[in-house]
Amino acid sequence: MAPTVVLAVVGLLAGCAYRHFANDPGEATLANYLRSSVHGMGLALSGWAVHLYFTSGSSEWVRRWPLVVELVVQSVIMAIVVATVAIGLEAALYGHRIEVAWLVDHFPRIVGITFGMSVLLGAAFELSRLIGSRVLLNVILGRYRRPTREERVFLFLDLVGSTSLAESMGELRMHDLLTRFFFDIDEAILAHGGEVHAYVGDEVIVTWRLAAKMSERRYLDCFFAIQDRIAEKADSYRREFGVVPLFRAGLHAGSVVISECGDSRRQIAYFGDTMNVTARLQEHCKDVGRALLVSADLLRLVRPNSDLVVEALGPTQLRGRAAAVEVFAVERRRRSTNA
Secondary structure, eight states: OHHHHHHHHHHHHHHHHHHHSSSOOOGGOHHHHHHHHHHHHHHHHHHHHHHHTTTSSSGGGHHOHHHHHHHHHHHHHHHHHHHHHHHHHHHHHSSSOOOOHHHHTHHHHHOOOOOOHHHHHHHHHHHHHHHHHHHHHHHHHHTTTSSSSEEEEEEEETTHHHHHHHHHHHHHHHHHHHHHHHHHHHHHHHTTTHHHHEETTTTEEEEEOOOOTTTHHHHHHHHHHHHHHHTTTTTHHHHSSSSSSEEEEEEEEEEEEEEESSSSEEEEEEEEEHHHHHHHHHHHHHTTTSSSSHHHHHHTOOOOOOEEEEEEEEEEEEETTTOEEEEEEEEEEOOOOOO
16 A cells, blocks of 8 residues: 555656646646546556556466566557556546647657666566565665674474475476465565575575564464465365375564675675574474464564464574574464353
């Protein structure tokens, strides 16, 4: 909702600016400025609608093509949609037939600006989608140019039985399953303030920066929101792949050192024992037959509601670690049903 409002305001201001700089000063009346602001807002929102379509699951057909083709297709379609809206608004707002002078002088300029902005914004969006919008912003600002220590929460989530699935389905079908799974869970992660750090094989690493003003329940809620998301899509997975993905996860909170690393390909990396503990918690899920394991450090930040059951598994010696970790299993409380 917030981006839509922001874009509506930006379009309104852009329409006023266009009226001021591109039109005849003799036509600078309040009514014309209002028309131009509505015109600009309509163009901005129509372009945003096209963008939302191309970031939804419905546009999967274009994502199978090379990125340059995808950008061109998006830009052309956006230019066509915005041009159509521009003509419709011109007729509706000014209450007359489309004048030849407007088609010759202003319409090509509007289409050209729209196409150019679409290419630039599309490229920026694809770049942010490739490396993450927060990572891109932090790289631009140089926030982690020097090693920085932060308190963070990590979720390591791993697909169950991926090796046997790859054997039975084949590598290409397994790739399709993983791609679909990562796409479907992304909305739940973003809705709970999570940031995808990396996809490692059949595993996704999610992180949150600790912030006192935000609900800390979101860390646990994120995992169960992912469960709900996959449950909603269960029939679709069965039809397409013959199986519904199952997954396990580990949640842990602690201090990490963050810095940029690499040269020809720069990325933001996390270092420290917190990463190791989270990974080992996720691995330990298999040993104890649980879907979600969390550490005592994580539970100190969260007060689980009555809909969750937290079971203490006691001090646990995780692989490759000398000190024991207090481990807890978390699951939803089963609702009692009367026969």
